[in-house]
Amino acid sequence: MAVLAHFVVLTVLWLTRDPKIITGWKDIFPGGLVKDSTSAMLISFSLLIFPSKNPFRKSEDPSELPVASPPLLEWKTLRENFAWDVFFLIGAGLALARVCEESGLSYWVGDAISGLSEISPVAFALIISITLSFVTEFTSNVSTASLFLPILCRLASHSGIHPLYIVIPATISCSFAFSLPVATPPNAIAFSFGGL
Template sequence: MVLLKTTIRHWEGCNPGFMMGWSDALHLDDVKSSSIVFLAVVILFALPTQYTFFKYCCGSAPFTGRAMDACLSWTFIHNNMPWGLCFLIGGGFALAEGSKVSGMAKMLGQSMAFIESTPRDVVIGVTIVIAIACTTFSSNMAVCNILTPVFCEMALAVKIHPLLLTLPSTLAMSFAYLLPVSTPPNAIVCGYANIKTKYMAVAGILPTLLGIVLLWINAVTWGAVIFPDTKDFPDWANEARLF
């Protein structure tokens, strides 16, 4: 519990944004949130489960010949760590970075410039449908990391506020109701409950259709009320188009 609270305090004070954090004060620009977690894990590997080890720190021989169990062991991590989920999330970020560095996101977004004359509400609906169609056959984490940069470039190409395309499409990527591969929770439920793919697909048709309609209606109505600045193409987006 003490180690957990210490880790949280270091997270909060690393780079809070509104004030100088300890990483800024020590000029540790490469220290991220993951570094703090890894340090906490290393400490758990080193700390014994019993406090009796203190008497051997400054004591004299003879010492016990039996190794004390640590708070964390590799066997426990190997058996309980969701490795598939780690690779899934990490792979999604890797795909997003690869599409950005290679220029694929920019190329795909600019290729949609021909719909510039299409009504804005129709473009929003198209992005919602594309997002749901893609997340049906792939993990929503990977799809979100790939499509979000594409929709940003698409918004710049057709001169629409990027939030109008990225926010509804990001919410749409959570409508993964049709297949087990759509999202890890679907796969977990199908595995434990022995649900066949066809039954999940049939049960997910109506929620998916309702999600498309309701999300589109809210995006074109309440979206303009909550985010009034999205009516016009922002100046900062014009500057982004120059690069």
């Protein structure tokens, strides 16, 4: 019941963070620091400290000292059963993509390969799709899409074509990752539990 209550609170936090029709609770904190991950981390931390049994229950024996109840989620259980390698794989890929975007590397690469804009949009989309489908076999598909989509948008602006004509096939191609464990999170999860 306590886990269900945590899930309900998490859902309410997600829905009320920035509902767009009214002011959300994220406006209490300045600087745009509150994201959906903030709610998830808060509830995860709560699971690690919230007791699994009522700490205020009365004992039948008045001389018996109260015993601390274990938390809903013990650290030992989390440490042994959580797929940490998948967590770091996806997190590192997203961090790398964010650094490339913030540093301007994505724009620089997009400008550097602007010579590809001379070919027809159909051939360009085909070349990009095949290339990304190959690249994403060796890198996480989430990080590949996060890294290459800003570059492709910049390249599309140089070509004078709408970015969606290139970005949609590229995004779909990033999902064609089935061979190696690093390619897609389900493969990595199966690999981390020894199912491969």
